[in-house]
Amino acid sequence: AAGAGAHPPVVMIVLDELPLVSLLGPDGRIDAERYPNFAALAGGSTWYRNATGVSGWTPYALPAMLTGRYPEREAAPHYSQYPDNLFTALGGLYRIKAEESITRLCPPSRCEQATTPEQGLGVLVRESGRLLGRIAAPVDSRIDPEDSYRERTAAEAGLDAAEPVPDDPKFRWDTLDDNQPARFTAFLAGLRPDTRPTLHFLHLLMPHSPWAYLPSGAHYAAPDDLPNDGAGWVDLARARHLAQLGYTDRLIGETLRTLRATGLYDQALVMVTADHGVSFRRDWQGRGMDAIDHAANEVAWVPMFVKEPGQRAGRVDDRNWEHVDLLPTIADETHMRVPWRMDGRSAKAAPRERADKRFYDRPGQPVTVTGGVPAPLPPIPVDPLVGTRVGDVPVGGTATVANRDAFDAVDPAGGGLPAMVWGTVPDGVPDGTRLAVTVNGTVGAVVPVVPPDAAGRRFAALLADDRLFAAGANRLDLYRVGDDGTLRRLTLS
Template sequence: MRTRAERDPGLLVATLHVAGLWAVAVAQPLYDVVGRSPEFFVAHDARPVDLVALVFALGLTGPVACILPIAAARRLGPRWRAITLGVVIGTLSGAIALAAIRAWGDWSGAQTLAVATVVAAAAGCAYVWAAPVRMFATFLSAAALVVPAAFLFNPAMTSLLAPPDAGRGALEGVTFETTPPVVVVVFDQLPLASLLDRDSAIDRTLYPHFAALADEATWFPNASTVSPTTSLAVPAILTGRYPRHGTLPTLDDHPGNLFTLLGSRYRLEVIEPLTSLCPATLCPVERPGVLAWLGAVLRDLRIVWLQVVLPDDLTGSLPPVTQTWADFATLDPPTFGEVWREQRRDDRRRVVDRFVAGLAGGTRGQPTLHFLHVLLPHEPWQYLPTGQRFTFRPHVPGLSRNSNWTRDPRPVARNYQRHLLQVGYVDKILGDIVARLRDTGTWDDALVVVTADHGASFRPGFALRRPEDGTMADVASVPLLVKLPGQRTGSVNRANVETIDILPTIAGAVGARLPWEADGADILAARPPARPVKQIHLFDAERVEEAPADLSAELADTVARKFAIFENGSPFDPLRVGMEYGRLVGEPAAAYTSGRRAPFEATLDAQGLLGDVRPDADFVPAQLAGVVVAPDTEASTDPPPLAVAVNGVVAAVTRPYTFRVSGRSGMWESIVEPRLFTPGANTIELFAIREDDTGGIALDAAYRSDPSASPDNLILEEMAEASGVATSGFYLQEWARNRPVRWTDGHGRITAPIDPRSPPAALGVEVSMTGGRTPKALQIDVNGCRLYRGIAEPGWSATFPFDRCPIRGNTIEIDLVSGTHVPVRGDSRTLGLAFAVVELLEE
């Protein structure tokens, strides 16, 4: 029998074993994902030194963190050394098992964690006791070098590692016949069908600024994208070339583009958030240092790894990683008050405002190219047509992780509604751009191009962005409007146009000859070449599909489906999908109330938002949501219909979802017209809709808000942002027994504005969970004054008068410091207490 000393591989060998397992368990899944999507690094503006630093950081920090407790345990004796080593090896083996189970089977979270735990325990024990297992780990240690090397020598990465040409800039030898101001606006994920009325013309009522532009420009209603992928579609617009497999949206892979073409004569004002085609010599940018860059990338990679290895039912609280290429956590930030403020500079509205403010003529006779690619109306769908935010919810109920819609038409229609609201904001953006150009005297002389990189489909059971039979027009057809300098009369050109034609058309308008061979053509030329089919490049341009040269019939079908959901095409129309009681909308609720209680309970999220509504504020709570608590709500295929009334008027009809949303069963949501809100306090009522014995409609009361009696719960995400509260040390909002809760990391801090003329009199606190039944120590300080020090148990609540801690000034800072624990299974966070309520009380 081997002695403990013989079973101890030594610290150096153990380090190699840990490094190899870390490479397989953590690094390889990450490299596999981002290696297939190098756009991730383009979005993060990666330089060669950044990538090398990432490989070293990812390959060293994890193993070092794992080996430190092993080294420390050596001081405690052979037994503790073996236990610690087995735990580390077992944990990494369990992580490998998680990824393997996710790839090979469709198991529940509980089953996956159970198997991974068994694998971890077995692997840890086998490593300690079996020499062949340690020998296998020795061979596996080569992965610590092989895995990062394979990543760096991946063809997709080698182009990013190539040293940039610091002197690259405008193309030489380009001449111009005329140099008008050029304005190019590329919206993101804007299907043409969203803009059209029943006659397939631009809807003048809903989208007046697009219609007004069409009155003075040439509209191409048969225009289509060449790819549903932004990283392929935008470079195609900028270069006039079809996507090529293996290329990245960078200057190195696209040296001939709009920016290098015009750069020798034009001043460039460029906003390209997801591509990097403008040379640094023409578009200088401020870059973060390597450490700051690493921090941002590692935060995103942590989310990517969890999404890759965990089963679907354990990722509901994670931020989505399919809505953008970077800053995943900001889509579902850990704290609303602090992080949303910190990320305000990345607010898509601020980008638009900056672009509009910069629109002007040339400088001292030099013309200007203004280019904007804005991530609108791309999800998350958060903005009203006015530009006000109506929700802070980034998740898209009914859309799977691989961007396929559920077959249930109701959640798809709800998301279509949110999309159309944001399309209304896009129309306002266009109006602001045109108005600015007119104000600066630039409009008449300007060459203006407005288009989108690709569209989207809102058809149940189909993909959001992948064109298929029946959704080709949804995804491929995009708006394209071109106004030439001096043009004042609109026209319609129904030729088979693709977005690769935009750059040659711009070159033709300024009289410049392209110094590279383009696949597109000048569509305003006397005889543009005929194109028998349309091309759609999919999957990193590895596959090319052909579509009919004329998509008008399919486009008309998409428009008809839109009007089948929204009677007048407006997102404020009552949904007509699974909502047979839409005729109630606009009616006084009192005319139908029965005086009976509904057979279920209903709740409303963040009702305190309704206590002081300001219709002209940046945020208007037009999206209302909550849950229905009724037997078998989640399993039901026909959940109860609900009427939502705002100040006594039925504002929406909805039904709870039949699936869990962010971990909640029976969730309902609706969007109401902001004009129904009145300044100040508003009342929301929920009713169960039923047909009475006479065939009439009756409303049974299920919920009534009382915002005037509801103090602000400072930990709620929506409440915190709308009330100007900053929070730190809190995790994402979760739900326990249909109540929102926020865990702290052991030290939660809330900074809230107060009115010094009427300061709060007390603090109310309620703890929902401590992590099991074990109480934890809790300390509460207000503005540095000790308010409480003691024990908190699950369900503990208390009210603390501010008698001993006078409140002065216009802010109050609340510190919640507690003991912590790390959950045993499925959660690697350090958790303090789960707070259900933290509120300021008046006398």
């Protein structure tokens, strides 16, 4: 039997669409004021500050992370297409509790996860049989490490083969609308000590768009077709991304608190990363090759934190980490042998000599990305009017707010707030005109008037401060800000 600590619990969270630069403060460290829980994680783990994903598309990026191999071909992120992966490498020895999102890399015979009714009975019967065997055995059970490399039984092979083999890399795209906080809650509930080594895996589509959460966790509604690029729009997209990242930070905090409360924190190998980033550079928003060519620092570089079992002090490692290094590092930390060739290099081995990066917009077609640890991005400017009170001012103009009715009966206790405001102003109002948006007399945002988008909207504002709102009816006002700072209240329709 394996000695104590030889195969530590593994807790792995893969976030989605999170550039490292979004977490950085002006000093290049994790911004502890905005993201205290990421900062706490960095303070007790090894931060691989020069870590990059290998693709800007999850169906290619995540299999590379979990197989240790660069993307070579277009294939659905399914265990039938990637039979050699983290889950199959650990699955014989480790209990696998996986919350996947748009991938299905863990086969049913290895993984304790939600399954279809047809598969569920087989999993239940097999696991119940194993449990009964342990309970009824006259001696303590023993786990054979070689079990992770054995051939599957015919029953297990049949269980895995019963699921249709997908062709489309987007075969689970319908799960994008799943309630991500609810999936996180299920993951959190499973973080309990176990007599058997356990892998707790979560791929969470946070802070990935659609952006719909404030840092407090309050949910807000917004049009699905708001532009993400162009004057005014790209800054709004980044502000919404950062607000949702604030909520993601709260989820990381809940994870750390749960791990400490259950005693798993000291025992476990804890890894938190993201599959790729995203650019908020004007005219190059997104994460395709155009964004890589102009803003690789935002698309390729991602957070990568590794807390080894028993680690207490944080440190920074600037080696050239690529996400194919993830599985080799896990194998070394868990003392497991991976029986296939990997392109990655364990963090316990000597750093790779080359400084450039491999990035795949398409499998089998690597491009070279250069650059080291990215510098922090300039913060989004905050207008000095934000947070000030507005008294009586003259009326001067009109505006239309599409969701004005949402302010008539606000219910903060229900978890939702009308934190997005959007609409239009008359054609005669010049582009670039500043609009101040107030709730109950306090300025919550100042945004520019822009050329109309496809739906005719000329402004949209995020009101990220929950303290602006009260239960019941709330007063919404818009003001046109003159070049000299004077305000004119707009009549709303």
